Structures are given as structure tokens and as C-alpha cells.
Amino acid sequence: MKIGFPRALYYFDYYPFWAGFFYNLDIELVTSEPTHRGIMESGLKMAHDETCLPVKLLAGHINSLKDVDYIFLPRMVSVEEKTYLCPKFLGIPESVSAAVDGDIPVITVTINWREGQNQVLKALEAFGLKLGKGKAMIRNAFQEALKWQTMYGELRRSGEDFEESLDLCEKSFTILPRETSLKLAKTNQYKVCENREPRPGIALVGHAYLVNERYANLDLVNKLRANVDLKLIEETETKAVENSLKGLRKKMFWSQAKKILGAGYSYVDDETVDGVIYLSCFGCGMDSVSQDMLARRARKAHKPYMVITLDEHSGEAGLVTRIEAFVDMIVRRIENESNLSAYGKCLDNN
Amino acid sequence: MKVTFPHMGNVWIIIKTLFEMLNVEVIVPPLTSKKTLDLGTKISPESACLPFKINLGNYIEAAQEGADTIAITGGIGPCRFGYYGELQRQILKDAGYSYEAVILEPPDGSIPGLLKRIRYLAGNHNSWGRIMKTIYFAYQKSVAIDRVEDLIHAARPRLENKPATELLYQKALASLVSVTSYRGLEEVVRSVQQEIAERQAVQNYQSGSGSDPLRIGIVGEIYTILDPFSSADIEKQLGFLGAEVDRSIYLSGWVGKHVFQGLAKGYRSMKSYPRLAKPYLGHFVGGHGQETVGSAVKFAQKGYDGIIQILPLTCMPEIVAAGILPRIQEACNIPVMTLTVDEHTGNAGIQTRLEAFVDLLERSNCLRKKVPKELVSLERMC
Ligand code: SF4
Numbered sequence: 174m175k176i177g178f179p180r181a182l183y184y185f186d187y188y189p190f191w192a193g194f195f196y197n198l199d200i201e202l203v204t205s206e207p208t209h210r211g212i213m214e215s216g217l218k219m220a221h222d223e224t225c226l227p228v229k230l231l232a233g234h235i236n237s238l239k240d241v242d243y244i245f246l247p248r249m250v251s252v253e254e255k256t257y258l259c260p261k262f263l264g265i266p267e268s269v270s271a272a273v274d275g276d277i278p279v280i281t282v283t284i285n286w287r288e289g290q291n292q293v294l295k296a297l298e299a300f301g302l303k304l305g306k307g308k309a310m311i312r313n314a315f316q317e318a319l320k321w322q323t324m325y326g327e328l329r330r331s332g333e334d335f336e337e338s339l340d341l342c343e344k345s346f347t348i349l350p351r352e353t354s355l356k357l358a359k360t361n362q363y364k365v366c367e368n369r370e371p372r373p374g375i376a377l378v379g380h381a382y383l384v385n386e387r388y389a390n391l392d393l394v395n396k397l398r399a400n401v402d403l404k405l406i407e408e409t410e411t412k413a414v415e416n417s418l419k420g421l422r423k424k425m426f427w428s429q430a431k432k433i434l435g436a437g438y439s440y441v442d443d444e445t446v447d448g449v450i451y452l453s454c455f456g457c458g459m460d461s462v463s464q465d466m467l468a469r470r471a472r473k474a475h476k477p478y479m480v481i482t483l484d485e486h487s488g489e490a491g492l493v494t495r496i497e498a499f500v501d502m503i504v505r506r507i508e509n510e511s512n513l514s515a516y517g518k519c520l521d522n523n
Numbered sequence: 524m525k526v527t528f529p530h531m532g533n534v535w536i537i538i539k540t541l542f543e544m545l546n547v548e549v550i551v552p553p554l555t556s557k558k559t560l561d562l563g564t565k566i567s568p569e570s571a572c573l574p575f576k577i578n579l580g581n582y583i584e585a586a587q588e589g590a591d592t593i594a595i596t597g598g599i600g601p602c603r604f605g606y607y608g609e610l611q612r613q614i615l616k617d618a619g620y621s622y623e624a625v626i627l628e629p630p631d632g633s634i635p636g637l638l639k640r641i642r643y644l645a646g647n648h649n650s651w652g653r654i655m656k657t658i659y660f661a662y663q664k665s666v667a668i669d670r671v672e673d674l675i676h677a678a679r680p681r682l683e684n685k686p687a688t689e690l691l692y693q694k695a696l697a698s699l700v701s702v703t704s705y706r707g708l709e710e711v712v713r714s715v716q717q718e719i720a721e722r723q724a725v726q727n728y729q730s731g732s733g734s735d736p737l738r739i740g741i742v743g744e745i746y747t748i749l750d751p752f753s754s755a756d757i758e759k760q761l762g763f764l765g766a767e768v769d770r771s772i773y774l775s776g777w778v779g780k781h782v783f784q785g786l787a788k789g790y791r792s793m794k795s796y797p798r799l800a801k802p803y804l805g806h807f808v809g810g811h812g813q814e815t816v817g818s819a820v821k822f823a824q825k826g827y828d829g830i831i832q833i834l835p836l837t838c839m840p841e842i843v844a845a846g847i848l849p850r851i852q853e854a855c856n857i858p859v860m861t862l863t864v865d866e867h868t869g870n871a872g873i874q875t876r877l878e879a880f881v882d883l884l885e886r887s888n889c890l891r892k893k894v895p896k897e898l899v900s901l902e903r904m905c
Pocket of ligand 1: 459
């Protein structure tokens with residue numbers, strides 16, 4: 174049996190979990206190709222006009238999956254206590270497959286951590302049984318899946334980039350023993366930062382499926398890495414993220430926004446971070462809240478801050494100009510730090 | 524303390540009653556206008572939804588009249604409305620308005636915490652018994668408003684003298700504002716019923732009974748379907764175009780669900796919606812996305828001629844629903860139109876689309892099932 178997994182949306186946060194789960198169930202998981210023009214275009218055509226770019230891309234990826242027995246679209250309601258994911262995640266199995274309407278049947282399972290790990294396991298058991306697997310196997314697969322996800326998280330925090338981490342994570346469970354891969358990760362990390370001029374530190378925040386989506390974001394991460402010391406949410410300690418959210422009057426109820434805001438607030442207070450970039454996309458309802466909150470915090474702390482809003486028409490030239498302007502501004506600011514203050518300069522909004 | 528609150532259609536009548544009967548000073552924001560929206564849009568995040576922007580405008584206008592405390596309901600997601608109270612407080616503060624925001628929700632699930640907030644708003648001079656009684660009366664008033672609205676929905680397409688119908692509606696609302704007894708509520712509803720019946724009798728005598736109007740179900744995001752300003756008064760426009768409208772959510776249903784946690788079911792219960800939605804959307808998606816899908820199925824089953832969904836631009840739950848409605852359109856063979864609204868939506872644009880939609884429905888009219896002719900049908904009485 175071959176199950177298709179679209180390389181979009183939850184792929185960028187939770188693929189290791191699902192890869193581990195299906196691997197241990199002895200089921201072959203096939204991902205769609207990395208986004209390319211054809212995928213993007215078909216997604217734009219098929220998805221609902223008003224929806225956000227990541228969901229449109231998901232539609233394109235679903236459409237591009239061929240030669241599989243099923244397409245797997247989990248309904249990820251919540252991945253930790255007392256939070257939700259975006260409302261759109263809750264309706265994915267029905268709303269996006271309605272848009273694509275292919276012949277390959279969709280299978281789904283509801284993941285809701287609000288009700289505790291046991292409920293998640295129960296849901297997965299029911300799901301696995303339908304795929305013809307035994308209970309013991311499913312339980313084991315679940316435990317393994319959690320390990321895969323943890324390993325991926327560790328690799329990211331060690332400074333490994335997105336694709337590498339996924340790759341290493343998978344290999345460490347399937348080919349190499351775990352130790353080897355971690356060591357590998359560590360050595361890689363130190364190679365990078367030797368003998369360099371000090372460069373401005375910039376933090377990039379945003380949804381994982383925008384930050385790691387190289388095609389849609391025009392390879393923003395590498396473009397930035399070429400000029401600055403880049404910090405990403407995935408590389409930031411969970412503790413720091415949680416601590417910086419403590420001052421909120423009302424708890425944030427979306428996991429994604431919690432990560433973005435928590436990390437974002439910590440960057441605003443972090444002296445090694447000279448500027449913050451928020452990568453958002455057109456039509457994201459969640460960002461209208463979290464982006465605005467982070468912008469306010471940055472403005473108050475006089476931290477340079479910029480929003481990049483992706484849409485299907487985002488062009489390379491415009492992006493490069495904006496990054497350059499932002500980085501230049503920060504470099505000038507650092508140079509003038511002691512005498513001439515550039516405080517309060519902000520390039521919010523486009 | 525001078526309390527204010529956001530506008531949402533006729534909800535101000537209920538909230539004004541509530542605070543006044545508890546002897547709390549309340550400032551009703553000036554009715555939402557273009558100016559309100561402009562004021563709100565100026566300090567809102569660009570991609571916030573229309574209700575967010577309107578409400579910020581309401582607060583600014585209320586501040587100009589001396590309000591210093593906002594009462595607003597909250598939520599724990601996944602719809603972003605749950606965070607609006609807190610975000611709006613921050614925005615207003617940064618813009619120089621010193622508002623206190625009291626978010627009526629159990630903070631971190633704590634009921635005593637909620638009670639404390641209610642106590643804060645109601646002051647120490649009210650006993651809990653009195654507070655509960657007043658809330659219940661306000662709820663009953665919302666039921667009365669819903670009944671009046673429903674009668675007007677039926678009257679608009681049927682009575683020829685349109686301005687007279689609107690006048691009747693406005694007069695009824697005006698009397699409901701000041702009514703403080705259950706009997707008074709009943710009387711207002713009765714008098715509306717009676718006046719419509721009389722006018723129809725005269726009309727039938729003079730020109731014979733007309734044909735049955737088209738029936739259109741309005742579904743979608745709660746704020747925009749309850750607030751005529753945000754939807755270019757779609758119900759009135761459709762009424763004038765000769766269609767009878769019904770909608771998925773009524774004010775009392777919302778009050779029943781949010782204030783009484785579902786213990787009071789409201790004028791028209793929303794309980795069946797999740798079950799009806801199930802074959803198309805098997806899980807709630809926040810806001811009223813699942814209700815939109817469920818009510819669309821209900822309208823289709825009841826033989827309505829068409830369905831209109833109102834979707835504030837970037838509204839996440841309604842976008843999910845919008846992706847699914849085409850399936851219902853196909854399965855139930857009922858035309859569905861989605862109207863997206865934001866601060867740039869002009870009344871003229873909406874009017875053209877409504878005209879085209881009504882036109883389309885009239886043309887496919889021959890397939891239509893018969894609806895009862897008499898105006899005040901049994902369903903409306905209960
Ligand atoms: S969080 Fe934003 S970008 Fe992500 S699915 Fe929801 S609306 Fe789209």
C-alpha cells in the first residue's frame with residue numbers, strides 16, 4: 174500500500190511524526206515533489222479564491238500526487254494542551270479535497286491533543302486498524318513517531334537546516350544509528366561559523382510552511398544567510414519562547430502563533446538580534462493578530478522590524494531590494510550606535 | 524465607570540437594557556456609519572476582518588462620548604475573535620485611548636474568574652439574584668427582537684407599501700428599547716403581527732393575494748449576518764427585490780449559546796446544524812463554520828430557492844465553509860452564492876450581485892416547491 178503525503182502545510186512542522194508513524198507500520202509514504210511552478214499554478218486555480226497561499230499550495234500538492242492508493246490528509250486540531258491550530262487545519266480533509274476532487278480516495282485521522290495523549294493514541298488506533306494493522310504495532314508506531322519528531326526538533330535546534338534535518342532524522346532511524354547522525358549534525362554546525370567578520374544578527378519569524386517553503390518564499394532563508402547571521406524559531410530554545418509569553422494578559426490559543434510570538438518577543442529583547450523580519454502571507458487570518466502584536470512590541474523596544482507578505486505574485490527583484498534596504502539600515506544603525514541614533518526606524522508593512 | 528460595547532445589529536438594545544436595569548452607566552456607541560468604519564480601519568491591522576475594524580471604530584466613537592470601559596465576550600479559539608478583546612485593548616492603548624477591557628469569559632477556564640468580572644461590571648449594589656434575573660429578561664428581549672425581525676422578513680416581500688413596513692419595524696424596535704416587562708415584550712410582538720395581518724387583508728381585498736415570494740437562506744459569519752451595516756443591509760435589499768429571507772443565526776440563539784452556555788436555546792435553535800453538517804464537514808472549525816454548512820443543508824432540505832453566504836474577507840472558519848458549499852450546491856441542487864465583504868465593499872456592488880442572484884432564482888422558479896401562502900404561519904408562532 175502506498176500513501177501519498179502532500180509536501181505542504183503540516184509537512185513543514187509534523188512530517189517527521191507521520192513519517193515515523195507510517196514507517197513503523199510498514200506502509201510506504203510518498204511525498205509530492207518540492208513545490209514548482211506547475212504545482213503552484215494548479216493550486217491557485219483549484220483552491221478557493223479567498224484562502225491563504227499555504228492552503229492553495231496544499232491543493233496543488235494534493236493534485237500532483239499520482240500513483241498512490243490513498244492521499245493522507247490528517248485533521249490536526251491541536252498538538253498540545255489548551256491550544257488549537259489554525260481553523261483551516263480543522264477543515265482540511267473536507268474543504269481542500271472538495272477543491273481538488275480527484276479520483277484518489279482521501280484518508281484522515283483527527284489529532285486532538287487537547288484531550289490528552291491517550292485520546293490521540295485512541296484515534297490513531299482506530300485509524301491504523303482500518304489500514305489493517307494490529308494494535309501493538311500501532312502503539313509502537315506512535316511511540317516511535319514521537320521519537321522521530323523529537324529528533325527532528327533536536328536537529329533543528331542544533332542549527333541544522335530544514336531539509337538536512339528531515340533527511341538526517343529519517344536516516345538516523347532507518348539507516349544510521351542515532352549517535353552517528355547527531356555527531357554529524359554537531360560537526361556540520363561548527364564548520365559554518367569559523368573566521369567570519371561579525372555580521373548583523375537577524376531573526377526571521379513566521380509559519381514553518383512559509384519559512385521553509387523555498388519555492389514560495391523565493392529562497393529567503395538562504396538569501397538572508399548570505400548576508401546576516403540568521404536566527405530561526407526552530408533554533409530557539411522552547412524555554413525562551415515560553416518565558417517571553419508569560420507577560421501576556423490573555424493566553425494565546427494557537428500553537429503556531431504561540432511559537433511565533435514567543436520567539437518574536439524573545440528576539441525583540443535579545444541584544445544579539447539587530448532586527449526582526451516577519452514572513453507572512455496574503456490572507457492569513459492568524460497573522461493579522463500575531464503580526465500586529467509583534468510589531469507593537471518591536472516598535473516599543475525600538476527594534477528594527479519588517480514584514481514580508483508573500484503572495485502568488487511575489488517577485489524576486491522586489492524581495493531582494495527590500496531585504497537589502499533593511500539590512501543596510503541595520504548596518505548603518507550598528508555603526509552609528511554610540512553617537513547618532515537611528516532609534517525608532519521601522520519598516521513595517523509593505 | 525462608563526461601560527460601552529461593540530455594535531452588532533440590534534444587540535445594543537439588549538445590552539443597553541441589561542446595564543440600565545442594573546443601574547450601571549452605559550454608553551451606546553453612535554450607530555455604525557461609514558465614519559465609524561474609517562476610524563476603525565485607520566488603526567486596525569490591514570488583514571483583520573471587517574467586524575474587527577467596525578468595532579474599533581465603535582470604541583473610538585464611544586470614547587468621544589466619555590466611555591472608559593469596554594465589555595466584550597471572549598473565546599479560546601480557534602477563531603481569532605477570541606483574541607480580539609485583548610488585541611483591541613492594546614491597539615486602543617497605543618492610539619492614546621485609555622480603555623479598560625473586561626472580557627466576559629472564564630479566564631483559563633475559571634468560572635469564579637468570570638463571576639469576578641461580571642461583578643466588576645455590575646458593581647456591588649446588585650445582588651446575584653438580581654443580576655441573573657436581569658440577564659434572563661435581556662435574553663427574553665432578544666427573543667422578542669428575533670420574532671419581530673422574522674415577521675418583518677415575511678412582510679417585506681409581501682406588503683406593497685415598503686416604506687410603511689420599514690417604519691413599522693423601526694417603531695417596534697424603538698418600543699422594545701424601553702420595555703421593561705415581559706408583558707410589554709409580548710405586546711410589541713403582537714402589535715407588529717396584527718398590523719401586518721391587517722395590511723395584508725386590505726391588500727388582498729384590493730388586489731387579490733399575490734404569488735409566493737422566493738425564499739432565500741442567509742448563512743455565514745455571525746457578525747455580518749446580524750449586522751446590516753456590514754452586509755449592506757442585505758436582508759432589506761432582498762426583501763425589496765421580492766424575496767423572503769431567513770438566516771442561520773438569530774441574536775437570541777447567540778445569547779443562549781454564549782451567555783447561557785446552551786441552556787437557553789434561543790428563538791430558533793442551532794442544535795441541528797452540526798448533525799446536518801456532518802456528511803460535508805465532520806468537525807467544528809471555530810467561529811460558525813460548521814453552522815454555516817449545517818444551516819445550508821437545512822435550508823436546502825426545507826425547499827428554499829437559494830442560499831447566500833456572507834464571508835468577511837480573511838475569515839478563517841467561513842473560508843473553510845466556502846470551500847464546502849459548492850458540494851451542497853451540487854448535492855442538493857440549490858444555487859449558493861458567497862458574498863465577501865470588507866471595508867471596500869460598496870452597497871452598489873452588493874446590490875448588483877443580489878439582483879443577478881434573485882434573477883437567476885426566478886428563472887429556475889418552475890422547479891420550486893410550493894410554500895404556504897398565509898403570512899403568519901405556524902412555524903413563526905412557536
Ligand atoms: S495560519 Fe494563516 S497561513 Fe496558516 S493556514 Fe491559517 S490562515 Fe493559512
